[in-house]
Amino acid sequence: MSAVGSGHPRGAGRVRMTPDGRREQLLDLGVRLLSTRSVDELSIDMLAEEAGISRGLLYHYFGNKRDFHRAVVRKAADDLIRVTAPPAEGEPLERLATSLEAYVDYVMANYEGYASLVRGAGSGNADLLEIYEEARAALTDRIFETRTDGVADGRPLLDVLGVADTPATRLMVRGWAAMTEDVVLTWVRDPGGVDKRDLLAMLAAALPGVLPGVLPGALPDA
Amino acid sequence: MSAVGSGHPRGAGRVRMTPDGRREQLLDLGVRLLSTRSVDELSIDMLAEEAGISRGLLYHYFGNKRDFHRAVVRKAADDLIRVTAPPAEGEPLERLATSLEAYVDYVMANYEGYASLVRGAGSGNADLLEIYEEARAALTDRIFETRTDGVADGRPLLDVLGVADTPATRLMVRGWAAMTEDVVLTWVRDPGGVDKRDLLAMLAAALPGVLPGVLPGALPDA
Numbered sequence: 001m002s003a004v005g006s007g008h009p010r011g012a013g014r015v016r017m018t019p020d021g022r023r024e025q026l027l028d029l030g031v032r033l034l035s036t037r038s039v040d041e042l043s044i045d046m047l048a049e050e051a052g053i054s055r056g057l058l059y060h061y062f063g064n065k066r067d068f069h070r071a072v073v074r075k076a077a078d079d080l081i082r083v084t085a086p087p088a089e090g091e092p093l094e095r096l097a098t099s100l101e102a103y104v105d106y107v108m109a110n111y112e113g114y115a116s117l118v119r120g121a122g123s124g125n126a127d128l129l130e131i132y133e134e135a136r137a138a139l140t141d142r143i144f145e146t147r148t149d150g151v152a153d154g155r156p157l158l159d160v161l162g163v164a165d166t167p168a169t170r171l172m173v174r175g176w177a178a179m180t181e182d183v184v185l186t187w188v189r190d191p192g193g194v195d196k197r198d199l200l201a202m203l204a205a206a207l208p209g210v211l212p213g214v215l216p217g218a219l220p221d222a
Numbered sequence: 223m224s225a226v227g228s229g230h231p232r233g234a235g236r237v238r239m240t241p242d243g244r245r246e247q248l249l250d251l252g253v254r255l256l257s258t259r260s261v262d263e264l265s266i267d268m269l270a271e272e273a274g275i276s277r278g279l280l281y282h283y284f285g286n287k288r289d290f291h292r293a294v295v296r297k298a299a300d301d302l303i304r305v306t307a308p309p310a311e312g313e314p315l316e317r318l319a320t321s322l323e324a325y326v327d328y329v330m331a332n333y334e335g336y337a338s339l340v341r342g343a344g345s346g347n348a349d350l351l352e353i354y355e356e357a358r359a360a361l362t363d364r365i366f367e368t369r370t371d372g373v374a375d376g377r378p379l380l381d382v383l384g385v386a387d388t389p390a391t392r393l394m395v396r397g398w399a400a401m402t403e404d405v406v407l408t409w410v411r412d413p414g415g416v417d418k419r420d421l422l423a424m425l426a427a428a429l430p431g432v433l434p435g436v437l438p439g440a441l442p443d444a
Binding site for chain 1: 279280340342343344345346388389392393394396397398399400402403404405406409414415416420421423424427428430432434
């Protein structure tokens with residue numbers, strides 16, 4: 001059990017934190033708890049016990065149960081967006097592959113919380129749906145973006161594939177993201193003998209596979 | 223308002239029905255009501271009013287609200303499976319295209335009820351999840367099945383594509399179904415200028431597009 005509250009000194013290295021810093025620390029703890037629990041299972045009581053502080057203090061930081069859930073889930077979604085950020089190195093297709101692997105690793109490490117976010121969004125919970133849609137948009141928008149931060153090839157992945165950015169393309173990229181989510185959640189529950197490298201290769205190849213008009217020479221193996 | 227109850231004669235053509243026949247007729251009415259409503263919005267009161275019979279009689283047929291919802295949603299799912307049955311004519315890929323078009327037409331005509339089934343299953347409602355999984359399995363199993371009812375080419379679609387039936391293939395076919403569902407629901411809400419023919423062509427082409435190891439000569443355009 002970790003202790004971040006003022007009543008539980010952690011020894012010589014402990015530093016007095018600002019309220020914002022304390023709130024961030026509590027959020028991090030909430031996100032860790034969420035990795036092995038659904039959003040519904042995550043309670044303020046549980047966080048208070050893990051943090052070694054009072055429920056009253058937690059209500060001071062998070063207002064109410066709904067605000068608490070929203071803050072933890074948003075932080076978890078921000079973490080997902082951050083850890084799946086494509087690297088600066090490599091060709092656009094390699095960067096996609098790296099990002100996909102980070103996504104699979106994230107779902108493996110945070111299955112319960114992530115699956116409950118997807119379920120909650122699917123059920124129409126307005127808070128979870130908003131966070132989920134923002135996260136999914138952040139993940140898929142990368143496919144359309146020009147990188148201007150000095151990477152070797154900053155063209156949008158679509159340009160590399162020779163595909164125009166049209167409503168039809170947007171629809172299918174969204175569909176590819178839905179497929180990826182479903183396949184990864186299914187695979188984490190039951191890999192069924194499919195190894196991670198094959199999974200990643202199939203998902204990466206599926207993006208050009210679902211887009212209309214990919215240039216024959218655009219793919220390394222084509 | 224239609225009348226199926228004994229208190230509301232429909233004129234000279236009316237025939238006395240068996241209890242099973244009456245139940246089927248009420249279910250059909252429930253399915254029609256569900257086409258423009260979510261499962262949650264569909265009530266026994268509403269069905270009683272539309273059918274012109276008493277709530278008591280409906281409880282006689284359906285037991286309770288949960289049984290009523292389950293019976294109507296199962297009937298709706300059976301209708302979906304039936305109307306999307308691939309035709310006896312044509313090559314396997316053409317049959318897939320025909321089946322896909324029937325699926326899109328079904329979702330267009332029954333958006334509210336179908337979207338609420340998908341949402342309900344996503345939220346973890348056990349009844350809806352069971353019906354939804356059965357329906358999705360029925361739709362995707364067709365891709366693996368040999369047709370023995372005298373069609374010109376009864377080979378499974380996978381054979382035509384030259385793809386082996388492996389756990390990896392099963393995973394990606396499932397992913398294709400998830401993609402198709404998401405894309406069609408999104409498109410029905412907002413076509414965004416994508417016409418139905420283009421939508422169908424993209425979804426049909428996406429199946430071989432997501433499967434590993436499709437033979438280059440297996441597709442008409444390849």
